[in-house]
Amino acid sequence: MRPMWVCRLRLSSANRPGVLARIAQPFAVRGLSLDEVLATECDGQPTILVKFAASQRLADHLRRRLARMPEVVAAELLTDPGRKIWEFAK
Amino acid sequence: MDIAIVGAGGTIGRQIAVTLVQEGIVPATGRLQLVGRRGGASERRLPGMVSDLGDAFAERLPEVDIAFEPEDLIADLVIIAGAEEPGNARSLDRGDMARRNRPIFERYADQLANHGHGEELVLIVTNPVELGVEIFSRRLPRQRVIGMGAYLDTMRFRREIASELGVRRQDVQGLVVGEHGLAMVPCWSTVSAWGHDSEDGRERIDRLRRPHDPAPAAAWAEIQALTERAGPEAAYRRCAEFGADLRTLVKPLVTQLCGARTPLGTGQMIARLVQTILDGDLAQAAAQVRLEGEFLGITGVTGAPVVISNRGIERIEALAVSPAEEAGARAAAERSRALIAEHAP
Numbered sequence: 001m002r003p004m005w006v007c008r009l010r011l012s013s014a015n016r017p018g019v020l021a022r023i024a025q026p027f028a029v030r031g032l033s034l035d036e037v038l039a040t041e042c043d044g045q046p047t048i049l050v051k052f053a054a055s056q057r058l059a060d061h062l063r064r065r066l067a068r069m070p071e072v073v074a075a076e077l078l079t080d081p082g083r084k085i086w087e088f089a090k
Numbered sequence: 091m092d093i094a095i096v097g098a099g100g101t102i103g104r105q106i107a108v109t110l111v112q113e114g115i116v117p118a119t120g121r122l123q124l125v126g127r128r129g130g131a132s133e134r135r136l137p138g139m140v141s142d143l144g145d146a147f148a149e150r151l152p153e154v155d156i157a158f159e160p161e162d163l164i165a166d167l168v169i170i171a172g173a174e175e176p177g178n179a180r181s182l183d184r185g186d187m188a189r190r191n192r193p194i195f196e197r198y199a200d201q202l203a204n205h206g207h208g209e210e211l212v213l214i215v216t217n218p219v220e221l222g223v224e225i226f227s228r229r230l231p232r233q234r235v236i237g238m239g240a241y242l243d244t245m246r247f248r249r250e251i252a253s254e255l256g257v258r259r260q261d262v263q264g265l266v267v268g269e270h271g272l273a274m275v276p277c278w279s280t281v282s283a284w285g286h287d288s289e290d291g292r293e294r295i296d297r298l299r300r301p302h303d304p305a306p307a308a309a310w311a312e313i314q315a316l317t318e319r320a321g322p323e324a325a326y327r328r329c330a331e332f333g334a335d336l337r338t339l340v341k342p343l344v345t346q347l348c349g350a351r352t353p354l355g356t357g358q359m360i361a362r363l364v365q366t367i368l369d370g371d372l373a374q375a376a377a378q379v380r381l382e383g384e385f386l387g388i389t390g391v392t393g394a395p396v397v398i399s400n401r402g403i404e405r406i407e408a409l410a411v412s413p414a415e416e417a418g419a420r421a422a423a424e425r426s427r428a429l430i431a432e433h434a435p
Binding site: 022025026029057058060061064065068069070 | 091092119123153155157162164205206207208
């Protein structure tokens with residue numbers, strides 16, 4: 001069974017349409033489902049969290065891939081020990 | 091698929107990028123990464139190039155990402171087109187190219203091996219393409235590493251035959267195996283053309299052969315000297331006297347020497363292959379690959395008949411060729427082995 005991950009994406013303040021679609025795309029083309037998605041604010045900064053299952057290598061690739069998006073300021077990969085996704089927003 | 095072009099600021103890399111966008115091969119929802127070199131001319135050139143692409147193709151421009159470090163390379167399909175500029179811009183010496191470009195091959199191969207997702211497809215355009223295939227194949231699964239030299243030579247060979255037969259290139263089959271250089275092996279035994287299956291048609295194809303043409307090395311030296319002494323027009327006129335196989339070798343030499351290089355042909359042919367890969371289709375062609383005896387029992391890197399898909403080299407064809415072509419392919423593999431032994435032991 002593949003491990004679960006949460007990728008926390010801190011976005012630049014300039015919100016642009018289509019960001020969520022572009023975030024979902026690299027998952028979709030690999031046939032990966034997003035188990036949960038949360039759009040919120042962390043420390044006053046727009047943040048999107050996505051929860052998914054993938055191998056360590058692929059999860060790291062996806063993190064690096066998302067980090068290269070122009071709207072993304074930082075992308076972190078967090079393991080999921082059963083916590084709810086909103087707990088990662090803190 | 092996300093596509094990256096290493097060496098996107100160079101003449102060939104830029105043309106590949108433009109063609110991929112212009113023809114909609116990378117869709118507006120796709121991603122194209124242009125990779126240059128920190129401290130090189132491309133560090134200044136690439137941002138301007140992206141702005142220009144936006145002006146030209148705003149309606150269909152994909153997400154374009156610029157990167158300058160191997161660590162930032164992220165793509166599913168990686169086109170290696172970067173090269174260290176020679177001191178002498180016309181240097182075509184393979185040993186010289188190997189010394190200059192080996193570090194590029196190693197940097198990006200290491201990066202993909204250590205940080206890639208493990209299913210990247212690598213198309214190598216940078217020369218010597220055989221050295222690039224060897225270095226990448228040591229670090230990645232060999233079926234995912236494709237040297238484009240024999241592919242480009244094959245397309246040029248088909249074009250030369252088509253122009254003499256008066257048909258279109260897509261109507262001609264035929265492969266060039268061996269080295270992307272003097273030891274290339276245009277295989278007449280693989281040539282066929284639509285509408286030429288009859289005895290008469292076969293004879294027309296056979297008449298294209300010029301058994302009295304000079305040897306490749308002699309023709310190469312003659313054309314090089316003629317281009318420098320009398321200019322490209324005289325050199326192209328002399329090329330026209332050769333058979334299709336020899337023209338495949340020497341015409342790009344003239345194009346290279348006269349400063350035009352070969353960005354349009356190379357960019358277009360690479361883009362067409364990328365289109366085939368993205369469409370999930372199969373391309374029956376030739377490419378430099380690391381062989382383990384599949385073609386003529388050869389081991390090592392050389393140009394061979396292959397079927398390419400979105401998984402890379404789908405299979406290497408155990409194609410029967412004439413005894414002379416077989417000898418040529420073996421000699422080419424030996425030359426590649428010597429080059430690799432000297433530059434990447």
